[in-house]
Amino acid sequence: MRPLAYARVSTVEEAVETVTAAPGSAFLAGGTTEVDLIRLGIARPGLLVDINDLPLTGVEDLPGGGLLIGALARMSDVARAPEVAGRYPGVSRALLLGASQQLRNMASMGGNLCQRVRCAYFRDGLSPCNKREPGTGCSALDGLNRGHAILGTSEHCIATHPSDVAVALAAFDAVVRTSGPGGARRIPIDDFYLLPGDTPERENPLAHGELITAIELPPAGIARRSIYLKFRDRESYEFALVSVCAALSVRDGIVAEARLALGGVGTKPWRARHAEARLTGAPATAESYAAAAAAELAGAAVRRHNAFKVELARRAIVRGLTLAARGGAR
Ligand SMILES: Cc1cc2nc3c(=O)[nH]c(=O)nc-3n(C[C@H](O)[C@H](O)[C@H](O)COP(=O)(O)OP(=O)(O)OC[C@H]3O[C@@H](n4cnc5c(N)ncnc54)[C@H](O)[C@@H]3O)c2cc1C
Ligand code: SF4
Structure with a gap:
């Protein structure tokens, strides 16, 4: 003991x-x-x-139109908050598709961002795992890797980041507010998650004792018409094989602005910037969506059991963008 x-x-x-x-x-x-x-x-x-x-449970408007979500706000409260469901439906939906109702009632937003990977080798406490015990190796490289990442991997770790809501937050440039021994910081969410590289044991830049106090969402813009789709082995209470948060602004048949982020495929919540660049200025058609998906997935590195994720992600992106272009119907 x-x-x-x-x-x-x-x-x-x-x-x-x-x-x-x-x-x-x-x-x-x-x-x-x-x-x-x-x-x-x-x-x-x-x-x-x-x-x-700690008094960190609020969801409140920021001057200028953004939203401040306290780190201790519960997932279910945030998902149901009218400011979130109305202005950032992709964020609300990502929360509702995560875990179970009981877990969402307990789980906080700050804790969600800091959750650890679901790799079975990490969790068994015995297998070589560079994330758990640096330098011991990665059992997933040649082991069972069906659920593992295809983007952002290294030869030291291929675990996917499991958070759903972090994917939606990545799509809309959320900022993580912290307070720590060195003072207060505002960390863009894309910088909050670190690629495994050769230090997979470090998943975020938080110092020991540094507390997440809140998450800032910028003014909603096209997030108002955002969607979140999650594909998994069973319909509920399961982590994503692939997930997509998407929002599109279309004018005269041309994509004026695109936001796209992916879950279940990256070692961090994956902002699909190659796809976004490809979409902006392109006709809002299935062909453009497929080209955007191909641009993002060109860098995919597959292992023995997870190659199917490339095709699943391609289809999920096309479907997500198609629904987003229709105004966010799910
Ligand atoms: C069976 C199961 C299924 C799940 N399915 C999903 C899913 O489908 N999608 C999904 O997104 N998630 C899923 N989760 C994960 C769940 O969302 C997280 O466990 C939860 O969000 C963590 O929040 P918590 O408040 O309980 O964190 P805690 O367990 O209290 O803390 C988690 C970590 O964060 C640290 N921490 C907590 N708060 C802060 C803070 N404010 N600042 C700095 N560090 C902090 C803690 O020290 C700890 O290291 C699942 C979990 C379980 C158990
Ligand atoms: S994928 Fe990462 S977490 Fe899983 S065994 Fe390899 S190093 Fe550990």
Whole structure:
């Protein structure tokens, strides 16, 4: 048995100070990831710092039209908030298609962004895994890799990032607000997630003790007509094989603006910038959508069991863009 201390804090400053001062400590929000990992022996904090009393649960308008979502707002509350469902339907839908109702009621937005990968080798606690134990190797490269990534991989790790909502947040240039030992930071979501490279154990740039306080969404713009599609082995309570968040603005049959991000295929929530560049100025047709998908997937690196994701992603992108062009019907 390993000893595990527990502390409950009531201010952001106290939370940051308490975790910063204890090297083996971790924040505890809804606990739906952290407690699982402790039970599995993957996470071994000596101290859990419960942050649920912090006043970070709001969803409020920002001056200029954006939205500020508190880090401790629950997934289900955010999905149902009229400001989110009305102005960023892709974000709302991504939340509703994640996990289960019970989990969404517990799970916080900050915890969602920090959830760990679902790679079975990472979670079994025994297999060589560079993410869990740097330098031991990656069992998924030549093992069972059906659910693994095809974009952003390295020879050290090919695990997909599992968050649904982070995909939608990536599509709309969300910014992660933090408070840490070095002060406050605003981190664009694309910079918040790190590619595995040769340091797969580092998934985000948070310092020890650095707390996510909120997520900023810029003014909605075309996000108002956004969609989120999720393709998986079963209809609910399952992680994505491929997911798509898309929004299109079409004028006189030509794409004026496109947003596209992918889940289930990248080692980080994948903003499809090659596809967006290809779409802008192109006719809003199935041919253009297929060309955009091909441009994004040209860099795909497949392994033994996950090659099917290239075709699945291609079809998902075309379908997502087709629905987005119709105004977001699902
Ligand atoms: C069975 C199951 C199915 C799931 N399916 C899906 C799915 O389909 N789609 C999906 O997107 N997710 C899914 N999830 C993941 C779920 O969304 C996350 O577990 C949840 O969002 C984590 O939030 P939490 O508040 O419980 O975090 P916790 O478990 O409390 O914390 C998670 C991690 O984040 C850190 N942390 C928490 N809050 C902060 C903060 N404010 N600042 C800095 N660090 C922080 C913790 O220290 C910990 O390391 C599933 C989970 C389970 C168990
Ligand atoms: S894919 Fe990543 S998480 Fe999975 S075994 Fe390899 S290094 Fe570990």
